[in-house]
Amino acid sequence: MADPYFRDALDEGQTPLDPDEARGLKLGWVATRTDLNDAEGENILHGMRWARAQIRRKDVVVNSEAFLRQLHERMFNQVWDWAGTFRQTERNIGVAPYQIATQLRQLFDNAHAWQEFGTYPLDEQAVRLHHQLTFIHPFPNGNGRCSRVMADMFLLRHGGEQFSWGPAPHGPMVRQEYLAAIRKADCGDIASLLAFVRS
Secondary structure (H helix, E strand, O other): OOOOOOOOOOOOOOOOOOHHHHOOEOOOOOOOHHHHHHHHHHHHHHHHHHHHHHHOOOOOOOOOHHHHHHHHHHHHOOOEOOOOOOOOOOOOOOOOHHHHHHHHHHHHHHHHHHHHHOOOOHHHHHHHHHHHHHHHOOOOOOHHHHHHHHHHHHHHHOOOOOOOOOOOOOOHHHHHHHHHHHHHHHOOOOHHHHHHHOO
16 A cells, blocks of 8 residues: 555554644655664664563553553654654544543453453453554554553563564564464454464
8 A cells, every 4th residue: 555655665554644743754865664673663662661661560551541642652753743742633543532532441440340350361451452543543543552561461460471473583474473463353353463472
């Protein structure tokens, strides 16, 4: 699929930007998706370091809207001026913009209950959290990456080990396997996603 804001095509599963979101790009030198991925990659590392420091603090609630927004902002604030801000536009994926806050509140309440009552094993709790965050799709871009870090921070906060997110190196074939597992989870079957995150 072509992206009118970059000279190269979208990879499978990437969300195209709307015109207002594209204007939020802070870096004038970015001309291709490859440039964008490189810039975002550096920023994401900063966000992950911030998140790891935060989960050591007892007063930080990882599975919360506040943490999610801060994480997204830290992961993308050097690239996008809308980092940490919920999307205002409809997508072919995700809930309607007016439903984002309500759906997140319900998800985080569910995640608290899963923890409190041991509803699912820890890995499954993190996978369900990740999947529902990608399903809600709260931000204009970066939802998959942010939700993977959220799942890892959830695991680390509760004494688990972060996921591998598929076999290394993470190339196009791994991405296709991940997207296929997400689509199965959309239909209620999370077994493939559970297997993928530890492969």
